Amino acid sequence: MSNDTPLKRTPIFEEHVALGGKMVPFAGYELPVQYPSGITAEHAAVRGSVGLFDVSHMGEFEVKGPEALELIQHISVNDASSLDVLQAQYSAMCREDGGIIDDLVVYRFADSFMLVVNGACRAKDWAWLERHASDFDVEIRDRSDEFGMIAVQGPAAAALLAPHTETDLGAIGYYRCAHGLVAGVVGVISRTGYTGEDGFELYVPSGEAAGLWRTLLEGDGASAAGLGARDSLRLEMGFALYGNDLDEEHTPLEGRLGWLTKLDKGDFVGRDALLAQKEAGVERRLVGLRLTERGFPRPGYPIVGHEGTIGSVTSGTVSPTLGFGIAMGYVAAEFAAAGTELAVVIRDKTIPAVVERPPFYTEGSLQR
Amino acid sequence: MADFLEGLLYSEEHEYLKVTDDPAVYMVGITDYAQGELGDIVYLELPSAGDSFGKNDVFGTIEAVKAVSDLFSPFTGEVVEVNAALQDDPSVVNSDPYGAGWMVKLRVSDESELEGLMDAAAYQEHVGE
Numbered sequence: 199m200s201n202d203t204p205l206k207r208t209p210i211f212e213e214h215v216a217l218g219g220k221m222v223p224f225a226g227y228e229l230p231v232q233y234p235s236g237i238t239a240e241h242a243a244v245r246g247s248v249g250l251f252d253v254s255h256m257g258e259f260e261v262k263g264p265e266a267l268e269l270i271q272h273i274s275v276n277d278a279s280s281l282d283v284l285q286a287q288y289s290a291m292c293r294e295d296g297g298i299i300d301d302l303v304v305y306r307f308a309d310s311f312m313l314v315v316n317g318a319c320r321a322k323d324w325a326w327l328e329r330h331a332s333d334f335d336v337e338i339r340d341r342s343d344e345f346g347m348i349a350v351q352g353p354a355a356a357a358l359l360a361p362h363t364e365t366d367l368g369a370i371g372y373y374r375c376a377h378g379l380v381a382g383v384v385g386v387i388s389r390t391g392y393t394g395e396d397g398f399e400l401y402v403p404s405g406e407a408a409g410l411w412r413t414l415l416e417g418d419g420a421s422a423a424g425l426g427a428r429d430s431l432r433l434e435m436g437f438a439l440y441g442n443d444l445d446e447e448h449t450p451l452e453g454r455l456g457w458l459t460k461l462d463k464g465d466f467v468g469r470d471a472l473l474a475q476k477e478a479g480v481e482r483r484l485v486g487l488r489l490t491e492r493g494f495p496r497p498g499y500p501i502v503g504h505e506g507t508i509g510s511v512t513s514g515t516v517s518p519t520l521g522f523g524i525a526m527g528y529v530a531a532e533f534a535a536a537g538t539e540l541a542v543v544i545r546d547k548t549i550p551a552v553v554e555r556p557p558f559y560t561e562g563s564l565q566r
Numbered sequence: 567m568a569d570f571l572e573g574l575l576y577s578e579e580h581e582y583l584k585v586t587d588d589p590a591v592y593m594v595g596i597t598d599y600a601q602g603e604l605g606d607i608v609y610l611e612l613p614s615a616g617d618s619f620g621k622n623d624v625f626g627t628i629e630a631v632k633a634v635s636d637l638f639s640p641f642t643g644e645v646v647e648v649n650a651a652l653q654d655d656p657s658v659v660n661s662d663p664y665g666a667g668w669m670v671k672l673r674v675s676d677e678s679e680l681e682g683l684m685d686a687a688a689y690q691e692h693v694g695e
Contacts, residue, residue, distance in 0.1 A: 220605075231605075231632070232605060236605060236606045236660070237605060237606050237631045237632070238606040238631065238657075426605070426631060426632065430631070492609060493609075494608060494609060494629040494634065496634065515631065516608045516609070516629070516631075545627070545634070
């Protein structure tokens with residue numbers, strides 16, 4: 199994005215400023231990378247209690263009409279026909295050549311679907327949806343600006359929300375949702391997240407988001423958490439971030455998303471290319487790496503094998519919970535097996551690393 | 567807002583120098599402003615006692631959650647002591663940059679190199695706070 203593109207503000211912006219959040223540009227928005235407590239403390243708060251994230255930058259597209267399911271089946275690699283009403287599904291959209299346009303979550307409601315996309319991809323995703331929608335009897339609407347979105351994540355997430363809602367939170371299973379009121383605000387209460395902890399994502403009218411944020415933050419053990427903690431939490435789980443670990447140059451089969459790519463569900467955009475790739479053999483794969491000596495892997499650092507550079511880090515950090523360096527990156531398939539000994543070049547040092555199948559952190563409160 | 571301690575010297579590279587009992591030896595660390603900009607510090611690479619550096623040479627590295635940053639020697643000199651406690655707990659640099667978060671003690675070889683350093687007010691202006 200060029201510097202003269204004005205940054206947008208989420209409906210919770212003023213709250214972040216009041217809390218002393220360090221605001222940075224992200225996905226076209228000004229969002230807090232951290233609060234004064236710091237990334238490490240915010241990360242620990244989510245693992246140990248409950249953190250609140252403003253994720254209002256995410257895009258929400260509504261799809262309804264007689265052929266809504268058919269359109270989604272056409273553009274999504276996962277099989278939305280298996281969704282119950284009030285169920286959600288992680289998926290991806292691909293180009294004809296299999297390159298990933300975005301990863302997304304598909305929600306099925308009684309009379310519509312909602313696609314939740316990455317904020318940074320909203321414009322291109324909308325254009326892609328519009329282009330394909332013209333072939334189907336559907337109505338689509340970009341409702342992103344109508345919603346604020348708060349992620350409530352951590353082992354104490356349900357306890358934090360329970361006093362504020364009559365919805366039976368225990369009855370909402372993982373990747374399921376309910377319509378309900380939280381602190382008097384009507385919205386969708388979704389048992390989803392990006393941290394490896396139990397938690398909820400709340401989709402509420404944008405005008406109500408700041409008030410809800412304030413109310414929830416007053417609860418016992420609740421901390422505000424920023425983009426920095428969100429990144430280290432998702433990395434400990436090996437959850438990919440679009441723009442780092444996933445992009446149009448890589449397919450879902452390469453990017454550890456083969457499990458959600460339903461090649462046998464019928465035709466969809468990118469299926470032929472993905473089938474051909476599967477038959478020919480996937481030549482490069484996204485892997486998890488655990489550093490076995492001290493080092494802080496960062497995006498762009500080379501991954502090396504015995505015969506030189508074989509890839510580069512797409513995401514990395516020093517795991518705040520585990521205390522060692524963790525990373526993801528693409529390598530040739532021959533180096534992708536768990537246990538393969540590789541190394542990451544960190545500035546002038548070659549730090550040994552071993553391929554490990556994420557999640558790196560396995561003690562989270564998330565119940566699948 | 568960051569703390570700009572009076573009585574210290576400051577470099578453009580966000581290091582402070584604090585006088586010690588030995589007039590030729592300075593305690594060196596990074597400023598409160600710098601630690602705030604870097605955020606949580608995860609690792610420090612520091613030199614060993616006896617190492618020598620020229621003015622503006624890289625004498626160490628700070629790995630913070632958000633970014634990696636070099637440490638630049640504020641003058642030509644020799645390391646006389648390293649704060650070994652930081653290896654176990656580098657977060658002290660965040661919590662107490664001017665106290666327990668000091669990094670090295672450097673013996674200055676050429677006093678004239680101190681002339682370009684700033685006082686607290688000039689450094690505060692330098693960082694625009």
